[in-house]
Amino acid sequence: MPQFNTLTVGQAVDMLDQGGCTSEELVGDLLDSIRARDGELGAYVHLDEEDALRQARAADAQRRDGRRAPLLGVPLAVKDVINVAGQPCGCASRILEGYTAPYDATAIARLRAAGAVFLGRANMDEFAMGSTTENSAVKITRNPWDASRVPGGSSGGSAAMVAADEALAALGSDTGGSVRQPAAFCGCVGLKPSYGRVSRYGLTAFASSLDQIGPLTKTVADAARLLAVMGGSDPLDSTAADLPLPDLQAALQPDLRGLRLGLPREYFVGGIAPEVEQAVQTAIRACERLGARLTEVSLPTTRHAVAAYYIISCAEASANLARFDGVRYGRRAADAADPDEMYCRTRAAGFGAEVKRRIILGAYVLSSGYYDAYYVRAQKARALIRDDFAGAFRECDALLAPVTPTAAYKLGEVLDNPLQMYLGDIFTVPANLAGNCALSVPCGFTAAGLPVGLQVVGPAFREDVILRVGHAYEQAAGWPRRGA
């Protein structure tokens, strides 16, 4: 029976260090679990079992030779949007079928230098555009808690595999909530670092002013451990901040004494499913019992966040996806008479509907005559959202809020209604717009047994604060995780 796949990253590191298991055994148990379950779950889009075992054996050999490294032999899965040298990087799109990454993303290179093993590629919404993973051109992924429901998106594969013990931890990316929302829907931890905290080099760009790579893990301590390895400045990414990471391990305290936690009133208005609100409120009381002082704050520009987010992210995406034109990589439409026809037909055949919608929306809001009314205005709304947070963080150290207005949707429920899907991002997009860090931590279940997430939002570059809040709450609450 597989067993080592149920470990956390922290437990795996200890077991490997103490000789309780080898990396090969650990990977073996994960592969057994994947073989048993992933046919139904659909979390992995690519898995080379031989390659994973080869990496694991190499790590074990290095350990026997005396090498020590923070993640030596620890297997991690990677969302199919992040380049891992020699592995496919398809972004769950037809347009990148056959593409093999020629280099490691910086975040990957750092994890590799720490000894990590790269297990396989996680399913996602195509080019990270979506909130259900139904926009993948490869397959759908099911929620491990209810197979008739979505795992969330766009990092749905990453969240599902962690929640189902098919991975110890996985990387995702978060542009408008794509790490936090699937973490909430699947009942695992999801961290969006501050903008500029983790290098975006090697992350296929969706929206360059909003994207961040983030870990999906079983515990807050695991998320801290992975961020500590991945984060920091990078000469290959001029948007990666030249700031040292705070001591994240020291931040993991058992209580919240001395902390002020703000409750943004606009995040608790009507429209939230009662069971979600109840679970979040119960968690807030738990934080108070742990010693935090609660205070109400206001983020008045919240109701404009979704509009501002979709205008800005689609505008940036329309520029970032212009490179997929059949010239240098990926698919190319055959028999085009000239380059223009090649671009138009390649992109028509290669992109799915949601990607096309967002490219068109983005081109529209940037086009002559509409640029001021939409794009510039959205950038001004963005400035007001940033100012709202700055004001709130003068009154408190971090904010507590729901991650999503509802628990996981049924498959197909929002597929034909893009606007309804977009509105579900109301609580997650503001942190991306402002550049803040934010964490989703499991905080309970609905009566139907669907996970609910608690969101902790912190000021930019204060991941230590949100990890502290998340860890103390998680340890006190003790919510059960799903086993294999």
Place this chain on the structure above:
Amino acid sequence: MQTDRSAPAGQDAIDVPYVARLARLALTPAETSLFQQQLGRVVGYMRELAELNVDQVEPMAQTMPRCNVLRLDEPRPGLPREKVLANAPRHDGEQFIVPKIV
């Protein structure tokens, strides 16, 4: 000078074929009419931003005020050519091959 061409409140008429052409996307008639309808609703929703008072607000393009991030002008190896061409749909070992431009 840019004019504000926002339509009155409600569904916006987004010229999908025109914008798709700008984005080099060849849409089918079915896609065009579906997107016209779906994006019309989305754009209609986005027009609520018009209610926001943004007088005196500077547009925010990035979350961190960084500019002119420089490094020393020292040549370093980049990706080797074979790796760059490895994913190319058509190449001759030195260049990407594309349909004739002129």
